[in-house]
Amino acid sequence: MDPDWNDSQPIYRQIRDRVVAMILDGLLKDGDSLPSVRNVATESRVNPLTVLKAYQGLEAEGLVEKRRGLGMFVKADARELLLGAERARFLSERWPEIHATILRLGLAGELLGAASKRGEG
Structure with a gap:
């Protein structure tokens, strides 16, 4: 994920929007795993809690699901x-x-x- 952030909205929201774009563009398909929180945080130079907040928002929207010990995955029909x-x-x-x-x-x-x-x- 590109680490260039704009000041118009919170970073967690920008991360969420980037994952949404990846799903809409077909880069992430049903059942695919999301990049790990740690990897996104490192590559994007943000706090892991910021990435976690973005991922939790996606989960709350019903777009991804958490699989214990495995990570976050795109839900069917997301x-x-x-x-x-x-x-x-x-x-x-x-x-x-x-x-x-x-x-x-x-x-x-x-x-x-x-x-x-x-x-x-």
């Missing part, structure tokens, strides 16, 4: 669960601003034309 939640979050939090910018800049027609040329529309 990607599908995430897709639904992340899509809803995108549509409610980010899309309104993006849509307003598209309209403000008069890009709607251009974007539709570009999408149809690629076969997406």
